[in-house]
Amino acid sequence: MGARTISPRALARGLVSVAVALLLWELGSRSKQWLGAGVFAPVRALLGALGFKETYLPCIGAVPPPSAVVHAWAGVIGDLGYWQSWGRSFLRVMGGFTVAMVVGVPFGLLLAVNRTAFGIAFPVFEVLRPIPPLAWVPASIIFWPTQELSISFVTFLGAFYTIVINVVGGARAIDGRFFQAARSMGSSRWDIFRRVILPGTLPSIVVGAVVGMGITWEVVVAAEMISGGGSQIGGTSGGGLGFFIWNSYVGGSYEQIVVGMVSIGIAGFISSELVRVLGRQITPWLRSR
């Protein structure tokens, strides 16, 4: 994945499909039917023939049209609270992500390098991994003194698993011949760690970080919605884009829901790209691919 030059034709085609999608959305929203306007009639007929009842399908008519969303967004951009939500979510994400990296990368490297540590810790790790991070929320709330800490813990867990798996996988995939070459040139164990294992694992660390960043956003948004959302696990701490979305829903402003969704999408994209660019900086040897 070197420099990606986008031809003007590709750009045009991409824009075309986005424009078409927006158009269909607009039409679908304005019609109050299931699955929207007459455009979708054949799809509806097909699904009906297959046995899907109408109630199983999304009613796009209930969704606000893009025009209304843009209007709402224009209104919200001037609102300080909106940008504060951005800030709070970003802070939580950065915090959780950083802790996950700081704990996860060394932990993963330890597991990859030391067979005993691996034998002890990895089975436990693999047993705990299938438990979705959000399932830890209640336990986390019981344990940690503040709400913020409990959310951070869950956020940390989400990214931690991914990062460790990628680090371990990457370290183990290093070709054995590099070790032999290093040893034949007289490297000590520490040398080998610093000059073979660490750089060799860097690409996988980057991949783990990019994926982990995405997961962190998922968990932060979910936690913000759950904790600020007035459900049983309620609390006074709120703020953040997840809370913004939930609040908009509760307040009946459906356009703002979509504004929030798109905002989070953009924020998530920016963070992932940042990590990716950073990753490319620290792995210059991969650029020639």
Added chain:
Amino acid sequence: MAIRSFLTGRVGTRATGAVPLVLRRAADWFKSPRPYLMFAGFGLLLGFWFLTVEVLKLPRFAEMPGLTVVVKEWLSRDPTYGLSIHTREYYTHIGTSVWRVAQAFTLATVLGVPLGLLLGWSKRFREYVFPLFEVLRPIPVLAWVPLAIVMFVRTESAVIFLAFLASFFATALNAMLGVESIDETYLRAAECLGANRAQVFRHVIVPGALPFIFTGLQISVGVSWFSLVAAEMVSGQYGLGYVINTSYSTVRYPTIIIGMITLGVVGYVTSAAVRVVGNSLMSWRVRELALRGPS
């Protein structure tokens, strides 16, 4: 040496056949330090849990349910908090969650794999569709929750939709990467042997992308569970996410842990099931990896 020949019934020569192989592998495993390290690991975890909550009674851990409490509850015939392996509701909840994931996963696979294959194969299709795909993908699945509730009259459909969404993106992306990972040489070979485009797709693209597709499916199952639990916590009735949520609000803490562990086990089983199916469909790869030996 003696144990080995005892278990396989032969001395000296390597036994062939599946059963002696399994026994031999098991024997090798027990002789290595691995099982003992594993026991040590679990021992540490459970021991830590037991010590901090029930023996040392550390203040931070005061409200946490203890190991013995959870285990007793889980195994009891008349559980205090209503859920154990002997109660019917337990299995209802498991079944509900599993059924939802099954629906979401199937839908995601049926829609995602063809889409991904097409994205990888046809440059034109990719230029049209991939930008749209990439615009939607960064939106966290859980950000869709309110919109899903708005769109779907039936809560059940909304929950399945959310689980579907996450799976779909993961599956399609991995299928696309799978196609891109196929060495161009195979395509050229098929071409010069006279295959037309449809045949190249069927004989080269699909089998070549299969390893990536199955990795994607395993990820997709995990992601599906992730979204499902979140969705169940927010809305819906029955299901393991719902159990965890309501156990917290009704102060039935041991049940929270039971729910979590059950989730872990069920999640692992479903992921392993996908892996097993994949291995059976890709026997060529299994054999190839086996020949390469343990890395």
Added chain:
Amino acid sequence: MSVAHSDSAGATPPATRGPSPQTSPAPARLSAEAGTRGAIRIDGLVKVYDPQGAAIKAVDGCSLDIDAGEIFMVVGPSGCGKTTLLNAIAGFHDITAGRITLDGEVLCSAERPKAAAGSDRVVVFQNGALFPWKTNLENVTFGPSVQRKLSKPDALAKARELMAEAGLAGVENNYPAEVSSGMRRRVEIVRALMNDPKVLLLDEPYRALDALTKSVMHEALLRIYYKNKVTIFFITHDLEEAIFLGHKVAIMTTRPCRPKSVVTVDIPHPRDHRVLTSRRFRELVQETRAAVHEEARKAFEAGEKEG
């Protein structure tokens, strides 16, 4: 340049120095067509990669004449552009200028820059292109089955026969990863031959094999060749391999690729490993070694990457 390729079975032209090698005569199963198809003419071929950008001239004014039914070897240093020639003939790349014809028909030219890939010119690839997800037998029958030229039982019968002849009788139902690399090469050649091609295009097929396996593979290839006299266009960097196998050897310059000289190997066919120690063989190697070495040195100094 006198052309002295052998005719069909057995005839040993006189006037050769050194002992005439004794081999088993080629069987009389050759079809009437054998040795008459697959004449390639490359006329002033030019190939420029990335014309608007880096403008790398891989091939510049290359002209070669390959006669029907002969083994034509192309020798040159890595990265010089010989694979570009093969890709142009096979139809994987388009050309910038020049013309290639096969048996008189135009494959590609400046007006129609890309030849259509087809099973009359099958390629055997450098790193092997057996489909890993198909068994050896399924690989071999791939060509006829997708083209539906043979019925399934016919295809299977022909496949088993050809595989047995190539010494692959026991491994039909194995996957390629399970057999040795030498066997994989042979399977790939059989897969190509199943389509009754006019030309066999070999892109350094034995590059990854060790020297011992290589020499056995050479004899195996010759045995296959004697059975059906398909035209062979063989790219290699190994001069001795080229002289041992070929009727003609073209020595190519470094990039941009152009024939430096074309040598006729007047050692008679059928050949076997004893040719390697014959005096004529050694003489030919000596005559051509200097030219090849010079090009290799130029490539080394230019820092060429292997294609």
